[in-house]
Amino acid sequence: MHMADALVSPAVGGAFWAAAAGTIAYCSARVRKDLDDRKVPLMGVLGAFVFAAQMINFTIPATGSSGHLGGGLLLAILLGPSAAYLTIASVLMIQALFFADGGLLALGCNIFNLGVFPAFIAYPLIYKKLVGRDPRQSRMVAASIIAAVVALQFGSLGVVLQTVLSGVSVLPFATFLLLMQPIHLGIGVVEGVVTALVVSFIYQARPEILESALQQKPLGDLPIKSLLANFLVATLLIGAVLSWFVSENPDGLEWSIAKITGTPELPESAYKEHQQLANLQEETALLPDYALPAEEGVTPSATAERMGTSLSGLLGGGITLVVCSLIGVFLKRRSAAQREEA
Amino acid sequence: MLAIDGSFLDFKQLDLLALRQTPVHRLDPRAKVLTTFCFIVCVVSFDRYQISAMLPFMIYPAVLMAVGDLPFGYILRKIMIVIPFALLIGLFNPVFDRQVLMQIGSLDIWGGWISCLSILIRAILTASAAIILVAITGFPSICEALEKLKMPQTFAVQLLFLYRYIFVLTDEGVRTARARQLRTFGKRGLGIRHFGSLVGHLLLRTWERAERIHMAMLARGFAGEVHSSRRPSHFGRTEVLFMAGWITLFILLRIFNAPQLLGGLFTGTMP
Amino acid sequence: MSHHIVHVKNLQHVYPDQTVALQKVSFLIHHGESVGIIGANGAGKSTLLLHLNGYLAATSGEIIIGDDTLSKETLPEIRRTVGMVFQDPEDQLFMPTVFDDVAFGPLNMGLAHEEVEARVTEALERVDALDLREKPPYHLSGGEKKRVAIATVLSMLPEILVLDEPTNGLDPHARRQLISLLQAFHHTRIVTSHDLDMILELCDRTIVLHEGLVMADGPTMEIFSNDELLKKCRLEKPFAMQSCPVCSPGKQPLPSLPPLVPPHSSKPHDHER
């Protein structure tokens, strides 16, 4: 399940963007160092394969619903961690741009959730350890299932944490967790089975493909453990900062303004006009503040006042939409006319 | 199956839109990427109960669609596809957040409903920004822009390969799925074992194709590095104006609730 | 049993991206006929074939197979009646072994295992590929793949056989084999191809498509004698007819016949060295 822009706050989105970008830089350097110039086209084409494979559905036994391959673990098995991570990231990027699936700001979260866990945890620490150098079908199935389940549990945990930290959805943490984890347990098992089937097919048809992936040196100079430790520290830090951030001040822009000007509120502008406007905004916002108390005994006059402000909000909103569309229509006409002339 | 053909074609069409020649298409891609990003950050930085203040942001997609000569219905359809997920999570808000924030007549409006609507508007705004970015820039140019903004080359190049072969491989995927479907006689879905073999075949073909592509690259002197053939694009005055104009507008709209001011003029609640 | 006509009436197809692939196509094919459908790249041949078993839905128009108009209800029955062989056999062979592949259709029809066995054996025998039974399809040669792809369809005992560019990529011998194989069928056969010599051998009747329209429909010989028509539709006479002084009078078929002793052969080739 993808994180979406609509649910993410700038702070959370930005933090995970930074994490994802750093990892991409690291993995790109690794792949470059590999000196296997076959790898770059291979990664690209396998990324495209994930799209093609996702168009083919199967029936999940005993449920009647259908599913498709996710592909993260499969890519890790075929390409090794670094290359797989990059490939997953690019698949997600295309989804974000072309299908607006997830979104641009949430892209960092998604790359983190769906890339880091399969490539750097599930594959090297679980799948590889369990299968070893002896890819018999039964071992492979078991290893794939466990690896896929672990990757997806982490991934969905990531979605839950990011959503709750962002504070756009008000789903309580525990409820959300109880909703997401069991669903992803099922998805993980299916993903594992499917991955194992595809891998064993390849093993029969072209064993050398898998062997070359298995022969790959373990992650060389930067050992995987320290990489993971870094991830862990980074995630904890991000988490800590964010939770403080969310509880203190839900509004990113106000926060950053406060940061910049060193005052806890919007800058008390020296200009009177500005001051006035700021007040105005505070008083007339449709729903002026996040922390607006909604106690029972709202006085009738308060309600009436609020009615007034919300009315003006609705009216203004309507006018805004009309104006936007009119501008659009006008520009469209004009550019069409210009084309005609040309 | 037809639905899949359909959504894949959508993909092709979005790509075709990027071939048009309009003033916004001609801008340096970096300007468009950065502006889009600012737009999204501003939109998502509103607090969860905000609705009216977000509406003016519609101006950005509206203007770009008009100037970029993009078909409105098509973009709208693409946006509709994304909304369900955000809404799925958003719909929990009315369940958990029942504080009454507003009354219309005798109707209590819970905070949850407001924040749910807010999520919906965010989804529409951010999704339209992303799709319009692709439609007026084209994926390869976006990659190029990101590369100039310091995205590692390895990543950029494999991204381009991915993009290039999506068209070829999804075609292959569709044909395979089609061949299978024609022999299943209305039986829905595919047993999981068959699925493994079918996708395995597809993977095998993909792998062989990758080998042939590599072969073709070597035959043309490839030695590990893809050289950019792009004539140096320049970030000129138009680009600066485009970015500065929009970003200023976004910040102003972010700070001042324009609809509220506008509505105030009419209802007389101006202080 | 019906007499298995294929009746296409005013078929139009517009792809979702607004490409008009078929504008208005109508024809009637009777039981046992062997019909070639020819036309330039992009003329709409493959699109037309995909309608015949209901894979693509017509934008407008009607298709009648046997007694049934193609619709949601009749689809399973029609897919059983119309067997489709795609251009690229790779698309069609997706099971672990040839046997599994040929058995896939009959098993989905709900037949008993012995019946399936019998059908697989019979189908593989007809395409002369019985010894490939246990092989995985990815280890077959191009010609073998093609024959197995045909067997996967024959095992469903279709009444109508539809083939998209069957000879593409085959060597002359495999091509000849395939043509003989197809000639031996008594099914209705509908074949598209750019291999006009194959059409000439295999089909009594030919339909010429051009930009989604039927430009001609008649006896193959007549079509191929109509130079003007062919030129207009980006086609040529089959090569066998090009060199014939009677069929192509005036125009010498081969631009210039190479002299029997070409310049370079004054030096001996040293491939024997």
Next chain:
Amino acid sequence: MSHHIVHVKNLQHVYPDQTVALQKVSFLIHHGESVGIIGANGAGKSTLLLHLNGYLAATSGEIIIGDDTLSKETLPEIRRTVGMVFQDPEDQLFMPTVFDDVAFGPLNMGLAHEEVEARVTEALERVDALDLREKPPYHLSGGEKKRVAIATVLSMLPEILVLDEPTNGLDPHARRQLISLLQAFHHTRIVTSHDLDMILELCDRTIVLHEGLVMADGPTMEIFSNDELLKKCRLEKPFAMQSCPVCSPGKQPLPSLPPLVPPHSSKPHDHER
């Protein structure tokens, strides 16, 4: 400059799975010759071509291009000299636009941007595809793709042009265009195909491969007149050399000639309806 011969000596290739694709192949091709390489599916044609620019390494034997024996050191120079057009243009057009694709080779050669520009323009002009410059390759038709694929190679100014099944999948018109294009080149051309009529038109000399061995090498006309040889190698005469089925129905390869008025035509076709 050397005179750019292609000299293959006792070439053998065994694939990792022990398939012997080439047993012992030798030939010498001189500058400016146009040579066809024909043979059944699996005869080893593609394998042979892949050796000519060093993509596959010979199991044993030697290849000399111009003055250089193929080896690790001479590889870059040889890849510059031998331009290879693969069978499936999709595999060859991997960059975002036609321009980028044609520029890929020259850029790898380290040329300056203006020089690259000039070469791209020239190459696209020669294949008559200059107007496709900015298009992404996936929006091209089959024939256009093929022409651009040839341009990607021409832009490197190769001395020797190698093409694997260039006419596959093209309609007669696009095929004819391609053949004229190739006829206009003065490079050495080495072409494989199952389209023997194309070989007949394009190549003065033909090499016949069979199970990894050279079975014949000589003037194309002579090769195609040798019925026994052709039969043994799973080949046939080009159709242009087979007698016309219309005029000489007596002695002829077609098992049964369709009657001029086929059975169905007693009823009128109703495609006009």
